[in-house]
Amino acid sequence: VTTRPPADVGMPLAEIDTPALVVDLDAYEQNLDRMAASLAGTPVRLRGHAKTHKSPVVALHQIARGAVGACCQKVSEAEAMVYGGVRNVLVSNELVGARKIARLVALARQADVAVCVDDPGNVRDLDAAARAFGVRLPVLVEIDVGNVRCGVAPGEPAVTLARHVEAQPGLRFAGLQAYYGRAQHINEVDKRRAAIEGCIADVRQTIDLLKRQGLACETVSGAGTGSYRWEAASGVFTEVQAGSYCFMDVEYGLVEGFPREFTQSLFVLATVMSRPAPERAVVDAGLKALSVDKGMPRVHGLPDVEYQRASDEHGILHVGDAGRGLRLGDQVWLVPGHCDPTINLYDWYVAVRGGRVEALWPITARGAVL
Amino acid sequence: VTTRPPADVGMPLAEIDTPALVVDLDAYEQNLDRMAASLAGTPVRLRGHAKTHKSPVVALHQIARGAVGACCQKVSEAEAMVYGGVRNVLVSNELVGARKIARLVALARQADVAVCVDDPGNVRDLDAAARAFGVRLPVLVEIDVGNVRCGVAPGEPAVTLARHVEAQPGLRFAGLQAYYGRAQHINEVDKRRAAIEGCIADVRQTIDLLKRQGLACETVSGAGTGSYRWEAASGVFTEVQAGSYCFMDVEYGLVEGFPREFTQSLFVLATVMSRPAPERAVVDAGLKALSVDKGMPRVHGLPDVEYQRASDEHGILHVGDAGRGLRLGDQVWLVPGHCDPTINLYDWYVAVRGGRVEALWPITARGAVL
Numbered sequence: 001v002t003t004r005p006p007a008d009v010g011m012p013l014a015e016i017d018t019p020a021l022v023v024d025l026d027a028y029e030q031n032l033d034r035m036a037a038s039l040a041g042t043p044v045r046l047r048g049h050a051k052t053h054k055s056p057v058v059a060l061h062q063i064a065r066g067a068v069g070a071c072c073q074k075v076s077e078a079e080a081m082v083y084g085g086v087r088n089v090l091v092s093n094e095l096v097g098a099r100k101i102a103r104l105v106a107l108a109r110q111a112d113v114a115v116c117v118d119d120p121g122n123v124r125d126l127d128a129a130a131r132a133f134g135v136r137l138p139v140l141v142e143i144d145v146g147n148v149r150c151g152v153a154p155g156e157p158a159v160t161l162a163r164h165v166e167a168q169p170g171l172r173f174a175g176l177q178a179y180y181g182r183a184q185h186i187n188e189v190d191k192r193r194a195a196i197e198g199c200i201a202d203v204r205q206t207i208d209l210l211k212r213q214g215l216a217c218e219t220v221s222g223a224g225t226g227s228y229r230w231e232a233a234s235g236v237f238t239e240v241q242a243g244s245y246c247f248m249d250v251e252y253g254l255v256e257g258f259p260r261e262f263t264q265s266l267f268v269l270a271t272v273m274s275r276p277a278p279e280r281a282v283v284d285a286g287l288k289a290l291s292v293d294k295g296m297p298r299v300h301g302l303p304d305v306e307y308q309r310a311s312d313e314h315g316i317l318h319v320g321d322a323g324r325g326l327r328l329g330d331q332v333w334l335v336p337g338h339c340d341p342t343i344n345l346y347d348w349y350v351a352v353r354g355g356r357v358e359a360l361w362p363i364t365a366r367g368a369v370l
Numbered sequence: 371v372t373t374r375p376p377a378d379v380g381m382p383l384a385e386i387d388t389p390a391l392v393v394d395l396d397a398y399e400q401n402l403d404r405m406a407a408s409l410a411g412t413p414v415r416l417r418g419h420a421k422t423h424k425s426p427v428v429a430l431h432q433i434a435r436g437a438v439g440a441c442c443q444k445v446s447e448a449e450a451m452v453y454g455g456v457r458n459v460l461v462s463n464e465l466v467g468a469r470k471i472a473r474l475v476a477l478a479r480q481a482d483v484a485v486c487v488d489d490p491g492n493v494r495d496l497d498a499a500a501r502a503f504g505v506r507l508p509v510l511v512e513i514d515v516g517n518v519r520c521g522v523a524p525g526e527p528a529v530t531l532a533r534h535v536e537a538q539p540g541l542r543f544a545g546l547q548a549y550y551g552r553a554q555h556i557n558e559v560d561k562r563r564a565a566i567e568g569c570i571a572d573v574r575q576t577i578d579l580l581k582r583q584g585l586a587c588e589t590v591s592g593a594g595t596g597s598y599r600w601e602a603a604s605g606v607f608t609e610v611q612a613g614s615y616c617f618m619d620v621e622y623g624l625v626e627g628f629p630r631e632f633t634q635s636l637f638v639l640a641t642v643m644s645r646p647a648p649e650r651a652v653v654d655a656g657l658k659a660l661s662v663d664k665g666m667p668r669v670h671g672l673p674d675v676e677y678q679r680a681s682d683e684h685g686i687l688h689v690g691d692a693g694r695g696l697r698l699g700d701q702v703w704l705v706p707g708h709c710d711p712t713i714n715l716y717d718w719y720v721a722v723r724g725g726r727v728e729a730l731w732p733i734t735a736r737g738a739v740l
Contacts, residue, residue, distance in 0.1 A: 002372060003446065003737045017469050019739050051682050073683040076373065093683065096643040096654070096699050099387050118644055119698055149684055150644035150652050181681065273466040274488055274520035282520050284466070287711040289739050292663050293680070310663070311551065312421050312710050313443040313463065313739070314519055328489055329466050340682050341657040345714070347737060366737075367373045367717060369389050369659050369683070 002362075005348040011357045018271040018331065019289035021346040023247070023361075025353040027265035029061075031246045034261050035228075036065035039240070044232040047071045047090060047221060049243030052340045054365040055349065056084020058246060069112070071221070071241045075103045076368035078113060084364060088112040090221060092177055092241060094122060094142070094150055100370065101125055105133040114138035114219075116177040118152050120164050123171065130170030138174035139165045140219060143206060145178045145199035154178075154202035159209045166215060175219035178203045179241060184226035189257035196227045200234045207236060225262070226255050249339040251294045267300060268334040268342065269350075270315060275328045281305070283315040283332050290315070290334065291341035300333040302326065307334065372732075375718040381727045388641040388701065389659035391716040393617070393731075395723040397635035399431075401616045404631050405598075406435035414602040415609050417441045417460060417591060422613030422710045424735040425719065426454020432616075439482070441591070441611045445473045446738035448483060454734055458482040460591060462547055462611060464492060464512070464520055470740065471495055475503040484508040484589075486547040488522050490534050493541065500540030508544035509535045510589060513576060515548045515569035524548075524572035529579045536585060545589035548573045549611060554596030559627035566597045570604045577606060595622060595629050619709040621664045637670060638704040638712065639720075640685065645698045651675070653685040653702050660685070660704065661711035670703040672696065677704065 006020040016022070039046055045068040050059060059070040059081055069088025072078040078089045094116055095104055107113050108130070117123050117139055130137040143158045144151035152158050158176070166173040180199045186192035199222075207217050223231035223240040225248075231237040244252055245259070247266035252259050270285035287310050290297050297315070299305045304320030315334070319326055326332075336342035347366055351359040376387040386392070409416055415438040420429060429440040429451055439458025442448040448459045464486055465474055477483050478500070487493050487509055500507040513528045514521035522528050528546070536543040550569045556562035569592075577587050593601035593610040595618075601607040614622055615629070617636035622629050640655035657680050660667050667685070669675045674690030685704070689696055696702075706712040717736055721729040 003740070006740055015469075017467065017740050094643050096641055097387065099385075118646060121698060144646065148650070149681065149686060150646060152646065271466055273464050276488060276514065276520060276522065280518070285739075287661065287663050287708075288714045288737075291657065291661075293657050311519065316519060328491060338657075344658045345737065345739075367658075367715065369655075369715075370373070370376055370387050 003347045005350070005360045007350045007357045007360065009357050009360060013352060013355055014331065016269055016350055016357065018269050019285035020269045020350045021343065021348065022267045022269045023349050023351045024265045024267070025351050025358055027263045028246055031262045031265055032061055032065055035242065035245055038229065039066065039232060042232060044237060045239050047239045047241050048246070049241050050077050050081055050365060052243030052343065053246065054343055054363045054368070055361055056081050056086055056364065057361040059084070059086045068239060074368055074370060075100045075107070076370040077365045078107055079103065080365035080368055082107055082111040091115045092179065092221065094118055096122060101129045105129045105135055105137060108135045108137055109133060114140060114174055116140045116142040117161065117165065118142045118150050120161065123161070123164055123168060127168035127170040135170070137171050139171045140175050140177040140221065141165065142177040143202065145180045145202045146183065146195060147179065147181050154206045155209060158206045159213055162210055162215050163213065173215055175217040175221070176203060176206060178220065178222040179224070180222065180227070181224060184224040185251060185255060187254060187256050192227060192257070193230060196230045200231065200236060203236050225252060226259050229258055244339050247339045250298045250335050250337045253335070264335055266336060266339055268297065268336055270332045270334055272326060272328050272330045272332060278324055279319050281317040281319050281326050283317060284313065285315050285334060286310045286313045288312060288345060290336055291338050291345070293341060294338035297334040297337050300335050302332065373717045375720070375730045377720045377727045377730065379727050379730060383722060383725055384701065386639055386720055386727065388639050389655035390639045390720045391713065391718065392637045392639045393719050393721045394635045394637070395721050395728055397633045398616055401632045401635055402431055402435055405612065405615055408599065409436065409602060412602060414607060417609045417611050418616070419611050419613030420447050420451055420735060422713065423616065424713055424733045424738070425731055426451050426456055426734065427731040428616060429454070429456045438609060444738055444740060445470045445477070446740040447735045448477055449473065450735035450738055452477055452481040456481070461485040462549065462591065464488055466492060471499045475499045475505055475507060478505045478507055479503060484510060484544055486510045486512040487531065487535065488512045488520050490531065493531070493534055493538060497538035497540040505540070507541050509541045510545050510547040510591065511535065512547040513572065515550045515572045516553065516565060517549065517551050524576045525579060528576045529583055532580055532585050533583065543585055545587040545591070546573060546576060548590065548592040549594070550592065550597070551594060554594040555621060555625060557624060557626050562597060562627070563600060566600045570601065570606060573606050595632070596625050599628055614709050617709045620668045620705050620707045623705070634705055636706060636709055638667065638706055640702045640704055642696060642698050642700045642702060648694055649689050651687040651689050651696050653687060654683065655685050655704060656680045656683045658682060659715060660706055661708050661715070663711060664708035667704040667707050670705050672702065
């Protein structure tokens with residue numbers, strides 16, 4: 001069941017029911033504009049990651065500013081994007097299993113859809129399905145550039161798999177997927193850069209080997225909010241997959257260097273629902289309103305108030321001397337620890353500007369795990 | 371948007387799309403029966419907590435075995451229970467704000483609904499709304515028995531608030547809410563019991579003080595899966611609010627003593643989607659398929675395979691020598707670290723028995739945070 005929105009358009013902020021996922025439109029649009037400006041005039045295009053925003057509304061805002069399309073992790077996310085008006089989707093992930101593969105190739109009849117691979121058997125399954133649906137599916141070979149997750153090794157193993165892709169009549173080798181997610185959150189800028197330089201070297205070497213085999217990389221896709229400028233300047237990447245930049249979170253707020261051009265635009269609005277002691281306040285936003293996998297949320301704009309621990313539906317705030325004015329019923333703006341899994345808990349963005357609700361955006365890929 | 375179910379009724383397990391939230395019906399029904407048996411013949415009734423199961427289907431199974439009704443944390447959860455056929459709901463939590471309070475008292479015209487309080491101003495707000503809707507709302511005073519979250523102190527402060535409740539024409543003092551959630555997961559049985567004995571003493575003292583003021587506690591509600599037998603045997607509690615017992619999770623699996631009569635019935639079914647190295651497998655269930663707030667999931671029934679870390683959509687498994695047969699496309703049964711926030715990520719339970727899907731239960735209070 002889709003939950004009802006916690007607000008109506010036109011309402012003042014004080015009337016928003018809580019917990020609510022709130023987007024500060026001025027900050028959000030500034031983030032979108034800054035990313036667009038940083039890629040303008042380069043051959044590199046944004047492919048904003050829908051695993052973060054989960055909504056074609058946001059994808060279309062990015063596309064209106066020059067993004068080539070959207071990036072997804074799941075075929076169900078890709079469906080939500082296509083049905084929401086996005087014409088070009090890359091599933092930056094492997095899809096395994098007959099049902100998922102059938103949905104992917106069927107979707108490729110309705111929009112430009114590509115997928116990643118790291119296994120020869122999976123390549124054969126994709127080929128059989130693509131031929132059954134009469135499509136020629138673009139396929140990127142994922143290489144492991146340090147993430148220690150999916151992907152084949154850069155260099156020869158990638159070339160071998162690319163040749164295998166190109167040998168299938170239902171598939172077309174379209175390039176490389178090279179995402180170094182773990183590097184995004186290396187706080188020290190020098191260490192982060194060194195990690196990404198290693199990734200870029202791996203990609204370059206693989207492209208060169210492919211070229212010698214007559215295989216061109218039309219697309220090289222990767223990069224996140226913490227590193228995208230380096231990949232964009234590398235001369236080898238053609239797309240950056242940043243997602244968090246439009247919203248930001250506590251985790252990215254701690255990272256040194258250029259993610260700082262983006263400002264926090266995403267908040268969970270909560271309400272003080274118990275005020276049992278001078279040093280303690282309890283808000284109505286706990287584990288089901290905020291993902292704490294990367295740590296606790298930060299209390300925004302309230303001096304001396306700290307979100308200490310979360311239970312299922314409660315957040316326990318420590319209130320220092322300077323915050324003692326906090327009262328029952330007061331609204332509290334929380335910066336999520338990790339934006340992606342927090343957004344996935346909600347059906348609606350409450351988009352606000354100038355002290356009132358300006359829009360309610362449905363999060364149609366919320367829960368799209370298949 | 372409600373996501374499509376990952377299976378159809380009648381399917382063999384191997385055809386369930388993943389990630390899926392799967393209930394082993396035999397284990398689940400055994401858990402329900404054991405709880406019912408442990409309270410049978412006592413004056414204590416179960417009020418199973420909907421914050422765990424989020425589905426009136428489960429609440430009705432509990433009620434069919436003797437439960438007095440359901441317990442909720444949110445008014446939106448209470449609505450989902452009432453609209454799903456549950457006739458008696460306690461919101462075991464404070465509700466602050468005009469919209470939530472209006473929904474609560476309006477719902478009290480459609481079913482037996484009660485709520486908790488810990489603040490005199492909130493009591494006045496509830497009274498005004500109850501009178502506006504022409505209901506007399508039963509209200510429990512929440513006392514803090516060690517949880518350090520919401521609630522007034524036991525003893526005189528509770529009596530003062532109870533008298534304030536009873537003085538409002540739209541309200542009726544109905545008893546005490548005394549839940550010691552933090553005690554549920556104290557692993558050592560003696561320490562856990564000592565914590566609950568302190569809670570019981572607080573409750574008993576408060577009941578005695580109330581009695582001297584002519585205030586009877588018709589209901590004393592509390593207790594969770596890790597302690598319910600002590601509260602049930604106390605002679606002072608009239609209801610136990612256990613929720614996790616029907617499903618269980620890694621966290622409860624570590625607790626010593628009597629939660630062990632319940633067996634794991636809840637799983638996240640995942641699929642190996644990448645097998646990049648002998649010692650590494652990647653499954654399609656990450657942070658959006660499993661809540662890791664209490665630690666990583668446990669891999670069920672596979673020797674020498676461990677879920678090491680989660681990213682947004684991936685789970686990275688370490689595969690030891692004995693597990694090396696794990697292949698791309700294999701299904702993996704995962705025991706969630708913490709059942710409540712994991713269930714809240716899904717729209718459907720896939721209920722299975724005898725190797726096939728027997729039912730799909732909608733999780734209608736999924737995302738009900740308001």
